[in-house]
Amino acid sequence: MHTHGTEVQQKAIMLLRSGVRNADVARELGVPVGTIGHWLHLNRARHGTLPGKTHRPCPRCDGRELDHAAYAYLLGLYLGDGHIIQYSQHRAPSLMIACSESWPGLIDECKAAMRRVFPDNSVCQARRPGCRSVKVYSKHLWCVFPQHGPGKKHDRLIALEPWQQSIVDAHPWKFIRGLFHSDGCRITNWTTRLVAGERKRYEYPRYFFTNKSDDIRKLCSDTLTKVGVEWTTLARGSDPFNISVARRASVALMDKHVGPKY
Structure with a gap:
């Protein structure tokens, strides 16, 4: 299989940045047009300029305002029936809260809390036998829920960070409501x-x-x-x-x- 050196890739990127079309760059350099497209994708990913990719601020990393009451409730739900999972390194992790279909009001309340805590992210639900998994995807889930870790919750230490404890102290009933x-x-x-x-x-x-x-x-x-x-x-x-x-x-x-x- 023929490989192309770094100099060829750099020249291709330079031409693409100047406005030359992928097909014309491929023809000039004698490189398959699919390879040119792949190089362009890698370069955009490296510089964070992929189309459709927008920065969603995090309350912990960027200081975005956090709905404390909604967070206290969602934290209670997470500690009870929630978990964070990442299926692959190419996808953002997801927070999943298992809600019984016997309690549709709780499903709606869970979704509403997720939307207030993650206003820039889409909330969805997956149907499981007898329950619904309410989900939200975010790269900052581990920032917002630092209790995440390998294995089951009862097999590892679960302790609130000082900033989480302050929120629970300010909204204790929301936290209790989420737990129950x-x-x-x-x-x-x-x-x-x-x-x-x-x-x-x-x-x-x-x-x-x-x-x-x-x-x-x-x-x-x-x-x-x-x-x-x-x-x-x-x-x-x-x-x-x-x-x-x-x-x-x-x-x-x-x-x-x-x-x-x-």
């Missing part, structure tokens, strides 16, 4: 009591947050404590995977700011 919308639920428990010799059934609402990561559960419980919600740990066997909120005043707070999935 991903890995939480509101259920109705029941019990029986003996009243005047007669056993009666009583029902009461309860919130659960379930996650295998000790770090994520602590982020949840610490934030609940800051907003005045009383919680307890409920073990699954020997594993303390559940955070329970059952006291009436605390459930009322959760109903006001989180509520059942919809």
